Amino acid sequence: MIVAKRKPIEEIIEEVQAYDKILLVGCNECVTVCEAGGKKEVAVLASALRMHFMNQGKEVKIDEITLERQCDHEYLEELRNQIDQYDVVVSLACGVGVQFMAEKYMNMPVMPGVDTCFMGVTEERGVWSERCQGCGTCMLAKTGGICPVSRCAKRLFNGPCGGSTNGHCEIDKNVICAWQLIIDRMKNLDKLEDYEALVPIKDWSTERAGGPRKVVREDVMQ
Amino acid sequence: MPLKEKIAAGKFIILGEFEPPKGADFDSFITDANLVKGRVEALVVPEMANAVLKASSLGGCACLEREGIPSVFQVCCRDRNRLALQADILSAAALGVQNIMAVNGVETRFGDHPQTRTVNDLDLIELIETVQTLSQGKDLAGVELKGTPGFSVGSTIDAGAAGNLLDIEMERLEKMLENGVDYVITNPVFDLRRFEQFVKRVDTSKIAVLPTVLLLKSAGMARYIDRNMRGITIPPDTIRRIQKAPDKVQECIRIAAETIKQVKKMGLAGVLISTVGWESKLPSVLNEAQL
Structure with missing residues (x-):
């Protein structure tokens, strides 16, 4: 699988600070297995961002969705009818997913929510290492x-x-x-x-x- | 004297391009270089142009400096990481090289070793920054150097760029200026009217522009370049002139010399004369251009 790690929250805040309607998009494949960008991590990030904006007194719409994959047209198409409601997308897929999303939705800013690291294995829960x-x-x-x-x-x-x-x-x-x-x-x-x-x-x-x-x-x- | 001082003194700079051999025999390289000793400000030694294996630029520069011929050392992002680049730059300074020229390097897939791994640890602007950092007495890790190298720093620019690409080139030029580049060398220029449009975009009071004048070898070569090399246009008249000339080599020399004279008339800082394998003909080009 492609192994990724969560980006520091400060970096993600900086990416989305200027926006009011944020869609967080997880991926149900590799990044779910390595616990960096699946449904659970999307929820954790959404909470952290909501708390940050609440402390700032800024009203920001933050929605969550997790796609089956972000490296295939058919799953990214699922966003077609709703993506215009947002002014930024944070993709928690690997760099492949972030780019494919950006290619598909040319007018939508797409920010990375994880740092993509390597192709590797789960040695044990919480330990992933490179193999290819x-x-x-x-x-x-x-x-x-x-x-x-x-x-x-x-x-x-x-x-x-x-x-x-x-x-x-x-x-x-x-x-x-x-x-x-x-x-x-x-x-x-x-x-x-x-x-x-x-x-x-x-x-x-x-x-x-x-x-x-x-x-x-x-x-x-x- | 480094090139920047000669440029500042208002001298029309003549550079020659001298490729090191593919092999360990530098005899003709040194013999040909001595034919123009004192007639050129310096000889630019390419670092494996077109990603074709040759002896290194540093090796060529060392040979030239030993002969008392000033050289321009080409540092290339493609083949070396930041450690190797810095090591070579320091060594060049110790060998007496006063001029350096930073280049990206043509992709290895176009060369004769497409199986190699390209490096590109630093990009061109970062490499230029590196030269500046070393010139300030520190390496990229911030460690103080024993002995600070000093260079006149040059790079390349695409004079054939148009539209958006030209805007990008101009932004790149700005970044080079910010990082202490003294001169830029363009790709080969044949169509002076088109080249003038490019020059108008550059503030030549801030940076010296030296167009490359390429010595053509035949009408076939001219046609090939015109058709296949992005950003280089060769006027049909030039190609016809070579076709019709009884002595085609002499005609090619004449064309190069005329271009050099026109560049001088434009008030530019100088030229780089590229003879690609015909280095022994460089004196004839200089004679014809009355230089």
Whole structure:
């Protein structure tokens, strides 16, 4: 999932301070799972904003809605008949949702309610960590299912650096060395010979380095 | 003497563009550069123009400075992060380089290493700010430097921009001025009448404008540029002149020299003469332009 974290309330207040009719839009997908922008977080933000404006003596209309997704036309269309009642939207979806909303409703200011962080997993409730950077050429088959692009601080492809100590990364002793994980896993899979093979220099053109990316599937296009 | 002092003294600045080699053999680079020693104010050394791998601008500048030829060091956002850029800028100062030119860099997908990861840690305005910060004796982390570099700072501007794009260029120019840019070099100029419209928008008393005069090599090259390069227009008469000329190389030299003379007549600060691989012909262009 895409992992996001809630923006500081002060930052959101600054975004919406000048407006009188605010629509807060949550997303029922990734940001709900990581507890940053689902229905519950929309309600919490709405309360905080109402309290802020009440303390200021300013009357502000604040409404809440949570869409199934904000990265698909059909769900964003659900706002079509009501969006004109507001003068600003705060989207608590990831950056994808915020942008898609802004593209769809060109005359409506759309503010982000969360900071989008990475693609990751729920390690335990309240702890999410990165697993994928979307580099466009997955090499997990060669690294025992552990990604050196997203999990090695230096994105190394041919084994650990000299900073790896007792299986931990030099950037933080709480971070496990990705290559330690890869080697352990290769041992378990009895595939250590794969680890010894040199990996060709990576082609980054499928990553963001090649510019904004697009996937086109003519076979599923209507 | 840094370029800004020469510009302030009212001298018509002649810059040449000298690409470092793709390889470790700098012999012809140095030989060709010596052919114009004393005839140009400085030689601009591009940092992997068009994202094609070459030896670095810093390496080229070091070779030129060793020969007593002033250089312009190109720093490029595309390939280096803020650590590497600052390190190179400090090293350039230590090597005697007095002029620096900040550029964005062409996207790597257009070069010969499209598999690379572009960096763009700093954008162009931030890079110019960085040069200024270093020139004030501190690095971007706010730590005091041992020895402060001093540069004449330049950048680029799109003289072919029109309409909204020109407005954006003018805003960018303002930001450059705020950050201490002394001169800007434009993309190649062939259509002087169109170029005059651009110059009218710039307060040349605040910033020196140096158009690039590109030495064409053939009518085919001229046609290609005219059709495919955004913001560059080559008048049909110019292309016809090359087509009809018995000595096409000489005609291209003549066209470049005429453009330089016209730029001088416009009262601009100077020119950058770009010879793209024909560096050995730069003396002929200077002769023809009576410089």
